[in-house]
Structures are given as C-alpha cells and as structure tokens.
Amino acid sequence: MISVSEALDRLFSLAEPLPTEDVQLIEAAGRVLSRSVAARRDQPPFAASAMDGYAVSEAAPGLSFTVVGESAAGARYLGRIGAGEAVRIFTGAPVPEGANIVVIQEDVDRDGDRITITDRLGQGDNIRAYGNDFRVGDTVSAPRVLTPQDIALLASMNIARVPVTRRPKVALISTGDELVMPGEEPGPDQIIASNTFGLHALLRQIGAEPRLLPIAGDSEASLRTVFGLVDDADLVVTIGGASVGDHDLVAQVAEAMGLERSFHKVAMRPGKPLMSGRLGDAMMMGLPGNPVSAMVCGHIFIAPVIRAMLGLGAAPAERKSAVLAAPVGPNGPREHYMRARVTPDGVRAFERQDSSLLSILGEAGGLIVRPPRDPAREAGETVEYVPF
Ligand SMILES: Nc1nc2c(c(=O)[nH]1)N[C@H]1C(S)=C(S)[C@@H](COP(=O)(O)OP(=O)(O)OC[C@H]3O[C@@H](n4cnc5c(N)ncnc54)[C@H](O)[C@@H]3O)O[C@H]1N2
Numbered sequence: 001m002i003s004v005s006e007a008l009d010r011l012f013s014l015a016e017p018l019p020t021e022d023v024q025l026i027e028a029a030g031r032v033l034s035r036s037v038a039a040r041r042d043q044p045p046f047a048a049s050a051m052d053g054y055a056v057s058e059a060a061p062g063l064s065f066t067v068v069g070e071s072a073a074g075a076r077y078l079g080r081i082g083a084g085e086a087v088r089i090f091t092g093a094p095v096p097e098g099a100n101i102v103v104i105q106e107d108v109d110r111d112g113d114r115i116t117i118t119d120r121l122g123q124g125d126n127i128r129a130y131g132n133d134f135r136v137g138d139t140v141s142a143p144r145v146l147t148p149q150d151i152a153l154l155a156s157m158n159i160a161r162v163p164v165t166r167r168p169k170v171a172l173i174s175t176g177d178e179l180v181m182p183g184e185e186p187g188p189d190q191i192i193a194s195n196t197f198g199l200h201a202l203l204r205q206i207g208a209e210p211r212l213l214p215i216a217g218d219s220e221a222s223l224r225t226v227f228g229l230v231d232d233a234d235l236v237v238t239i240g241g242a243s244v245g246d247h248d249l250v251a252q253v254a255e256a257m258g259l260e261r262s263f264h265k266v267a268m269r270p271g272k273p274l275m276s277g278r279l280g281d282a283m284m285m286g287l288p289g290n291p292v293s294a295m296v297c298g299h300i301f302i303a304p305v306i307r308a309m310l311g312l313g314a315a316p317a318e319r320k321s322a323v324l325a326a327p328v329g330p331n332g333p334r335e336h337y338m339r340a341r342v343t344p345d346g347v348r349a350f351e352r353q354d355s356s357l358l359s360i361l362g363e364a365g366g367l368i369v370r371p372p373r374d375p376a377r378e379a380g381e382t383v384e385y386v387p388f
C-alpha cells in the first residue's frame, strides 16, 4: 500500500493538461483562462467625469460661470471651454478641453445659464484620468478560474472570445448487480446508485464535464460492454468492485482491456481500495464502492486531478487549520479522513465514521486529516481539515 501523497504524485503523473479552446465571453465564467489575454483598448478612453455637475477650468467658492453647453455619456461637448465658462456634465461623460475640475451640482447654485459655486466645495477634481483603469496591452493573467469580476473586466477590455482549457470529460461507471437508478423500484436485495450522482455533482462544481454511463453488472461481459461506451473520455471513473471479494472484477476486466496499472490500494481510511492507471487514451481511477469512500476519494484525489488537467497545477486538496471542539482517539496505520462538523468553536468529528453513512457525510463541513498513528488528541489541539 502506498501513502496518500505517493498516490497523488502518481495520479499527477498520469493526468495530462488539456488543450485550449475559444469560447464566447458569456460562456467563460467558471472556466480556466489558459493564456493571458491583453486589453484591446484604453479605459477610460477619454478623461471622464466621475460625477454629475459642471466642468470648469478653476473652482473656488463664490466664482460664477456661464453654462455654454452639455457633455453627456456617449455625446461629448465638442468645443473648448474658456475662463468664465462651464459645461453641464454627467457621470461617465468626456471632460471638455479646457476643463480641469468637475464641481458637483450639490455645490452649485444655478440661475438660468449662470452658476455660482457655493462654499460647500467637494473634495478632488472628480475626473477619471484617461486610461487610469487599464491601457492597451495590460493583461489578465492565466491560469485562473474566471470569476464574474474577471468577466466584467474582460468585457471592458473588448475581449469577445476567451481562450480556456477544455473541460475534462469524465465517464462515470457504477458497478454492481445490487444497484438501480434513483426513481426505479429496487428489488428486495437492491439499493440505489448514489455515488455516481454525488461525483457527477462534484465534477460539475469543479469544472469537468461528467457523463453517467449505464450501471455495469458484476460480470465480465457487462463490465466490458460498459467500458466499451467510454468513447473519448479523458478520465474513466469506476465505482465499486475495487476490493478483494469474488464479485470485485473491475481491476481484472480493466487489465484484460489494457489497463496499465499504476497502483492499487492506498493507506487511507476511507478509500483504501483505490486504483489507478492508464486505459488506452484515458486515465482511469477505480474508486471503492462504499458511498463515503467514493466521495472522499472524489475530494482527495479526483478534484486535484481535474485541477491538474485544467492547468491549475498539481496540488493536493486545500487544507485549513482549526482547533478540535472535542477530543479524538488514537489513529491506526492509515491516514484517516474523519467526517466532522465545522463550527465556530472548532471542528468536531462525528461519533460514527462508518464509510456507508451518507447521512453523516451530508452533515459534515469537512474532513479532519489524521496522520497514520496519530495519538489521541484533546479538545483545543490544532488539527488540519479539508473543507467541503
Ligand atoms: N476482506 C476485505 N473486505 C473488504 C476490504 C478488504 O480490504 N478486505 N476492504 C473494504 C473497504 S476498505 C471498502 S471501501 C470496500 C470497497 O469495496 P468495493 O470497492 O469492492 O465496493 P463494493 O463491494 O462493490 O461495494 C461496497 C458497498 O458500496 C455499495 N455501492 C457500490 N457502488 C455503489 C454506488 N454506485 N452507489 C451506492 N452504493 C454503492 C455496495 O452496495 C456495497 O454496500 O470493501 C471492504 N471490504
């Protein structure tokens, strides 16, 4: 059995960064920018008023001006203003030549076409300098997951199509004669396939393109048929049949179909029977069937692999530090990912840690990471956890 960090290293060496594709800006949020992009214009493209008011060449309480025209956003005043002249101006409008300051309208008394600055003069010149947001060639750097804020900036830079990393295509295969789909009527010995649905949701959340394949039964023929549907997936994820039971055929069938196995079994809990390797053009990960084991492997292994494929670097799942809100017992030889509540008082491991309990996983805010052979820990001691 290898350690979790050794398993991650081997997974990263199997995960290949994916190519770039161009998408419309409107489709780019949440995608990974694959190349830095440069602004195609200066912003603002003219000195612009930051307020509604009057553009003048000088301002002091008591000074009076004649209003000679108007500058609106989208329709500038074409002339030049001289001493004693003012232009009515609105937020975002070009500041006329000859003007050095915009006096906000609250600081002005107006009478016909005459204005007088009152003694309530606001601070600053209220002018946004030409190009003070960005200039042609200023970049949005890659790689990054594009946020709504990035999208606004790219739009402002006049970038209509955006280079992003192609989404990893992930084929999800549940295995086991006992499984039926949600909504079906299970037989007396059957249960509902939950893991593929949980992993599908996780994969969507982290920017992959998951696809559910039909459930494979516990026979070589059925597994071969479903493996045959994998198509152009970058990653094939099987769930169940990874352990040592008589019906655990996944490794055997995958190897007969050409799997070059990198490892099988990791010193962790839950998730021990994890396997991985290369299957034709795809990477394969065989996850244990226990529902919590599959979801924990999703967070600890699949998510980092997807990030690596997206070009976001090879790094383990993010960890945080917190104090224990309640003591935990000594750990065994495997790295233990304990489902825990995350509270303002610290993290509190659930009493029941059996790897079949999705109800507990649903309540958990993260996984406390216990190193192999970690001794018992008291409340108040600091531990690391992987937040959900
Ligand atoms: N003698 C040993 N037995 C087991 C060992 C071991 O080392 N020696 N390892 C245990 C560990 S650890 C795990 S984890 C499980 C994993 O076994 P498999 O990957 O072979 O999973 P299955 O036997 O197919 O299923 C286990 C459990 O999970 C349910 N399941 C499977 N797929 C799904 C699904 N898509 N959705 C919901 N539930 C699923 C399945 O019905 C079983 O209840 O092996 C231990 N045994």
Ligand code: MOO
Binding pocket: 268, 269, 270, 271, 272, 273, 288, 290, 293, 355
């Ligand atoms: O992955 Mo298993 O759940 O270690 O029990």
